[in-house]
Amino acid sequence: MRYIYDLTMEELQTTLMPLNAPKFRAGQIFTALHQGGPVVEISNVPKDMRTWLAENFNCDLPEIITEQVSRDGTKKYLLAYRHRDDQGQTGDAQPDLIECVLLNQNYGNTLCVSTQVGCRMGCRFCASGKNGLVRNLTAGEILAEVLLINRLNTTPAARGVTNIVLMGSGEPLDNYDNVMKFLRLVTAPTGINISARNISLSTSGLVPQIKKFADENMQVNLCISMHAPNDELRQQIMPVAKRYTIRELVDAAKYYFEKTHRRVIFEYSLMMKDGVPFNCAVNQARELANLVRGFPAHINLINLNPLHFDSNAVLTPPSREIAMAFMDAVIKSGVSCTMRKNKGDDIDGACGQLRLRHMEQN
Numbered sequence: 001m002r003y004i005y006d007l008t009m010e011e012l013q014t015t016l017m018p019l020n021a022p023k024f025r026a027g028q029i030f031t032a033l034h035q036g037g038p039v040v041e042i043s044n045v046p047k048d049m050r051t052w053l054a055e056n057f058n059c060d061l062p063e064i065i066t067e068q069v070s071r072d073g074t075k076k077y078l079l080a081y082r083h084r085d086d087q088g089q090t091g092d093a094q095p096d097l098i099e100c101v102l103l104n105q106n107y108g109n110t111l112c113v114s115t116q117v118g119c120r121m122g123c124r125f126c127a128s129g130k131n132g133l134v135r136n137l138t139a140g141e142i143l144a145e146v147l148l149i150n151r152l153n154t155t156p157a158a159r160g161v162t163n164i165v166l167m168g169s170g171e172p173l174d175n176y177d178n179v180m181k182f183l184r185l186v187t188a189p190t191g192i193n194i195s196a197r198n199i200s201l202s203t204s205g206l207v208p209q210i211k212k213f214a215d216e217n218m219q220v221n222l223c224i225s226m227h228a229p230n231d232e233l234r235q236q237i238m239p240v241a242k243r244y245t246i247r248e249l250v251d252a253a254k255y256y257f258e259k260t261h262r263r264v265i266f267e268y269s270l271m272m273k274d275g276v277p278f279n280c281a282v283n284q285a286r287e288l289a290n291l292v293r294g295f296p297a298h299i300n301l302i303n304l305n306p307l308h309f310d311s312n313a314v315l316t317p318p319s320r321e322i323a324m325a326f327m328d329a330v331i332k333s334g335v336s337c338t339m340r341k342n343k344g345d346d347i348d349g350a351c352g353q354l355r356l357r358h359m360e361q362n
């Protein structure tokens, strides 16, 4: 059974043809669906049409398994979708679990969404990739994360989603077609209508897909997980670095800027290994700055969440002094750089932690 939230307005129009529905019905249904209410309650559409949709499509939003609320107001949700195999068939298998995180910021509410169940990229500091990829989410399933959180957070005290980051479990560009369709759905003027400039897509660095994404010219912010200033170090923590060099990655980032005129953000988690700087020494800050200087790029430093780990060694965050010295050295080398404030670190705030913990306990 098809998932109703996968449908674009044009696809809805085609779907309604056997019912001889006037064209405007598709628009009414599309808008109402994106407001997140149940299909059977779309009041401006005839009852028999609502019933037909409910009987012929899967109209369920994901189920909430767990909700955690941090001291700073960050909310983390563990969500379940029915399992589907590669042919799209559902069965009795365990549900597919994903996470999303709602962060309150002074400029709005940012929802960090997942794009895949699990992830095949295997970054050593990430819990999401620990058990590999289970499956891609469809465009509608990614959208439904936003719709569900909007439904839960639209009181005057809790605003709905205004910004989106594709930074939850999964490599968005490894699920390219579904993610592109999601971006078109979520920015549709007759739907939630979130501006592309309020959306950030984070990639581990799939070079060909970054260039293809640039050619879509969507005005979405591109974030690249860099985490090391050279290939040798990056290969130790990100298997994708064995496929594409840092030079190729930076060239793809420049191409993205040339096509979209959007400043590219390089994410860089500061890590200590066995008590000494792994990627956060001052000379590594200069090496990093040298790589990205010369085009509008920004380095976003992240103090490694203490719950991150790899299998051989504990990676820990550096002291504030080491972190500030790193940031200073990047700025003095002529590159824009800021430190991201950790949010939700009193809950399972790091990507994949909540899902992994749930899977280990059940």
Ligand code: SF4
Pocket (backbone or CB within 6 Å): 119, 120, 121, 122, 123, 126, 127, 128, 129, 168, 169, 170, 171, 203, 204, 351
């Ligand atoms: S950091 Fe992102 S790309 Fe890497 S394993 Fe985790 S979810 Fe996948």
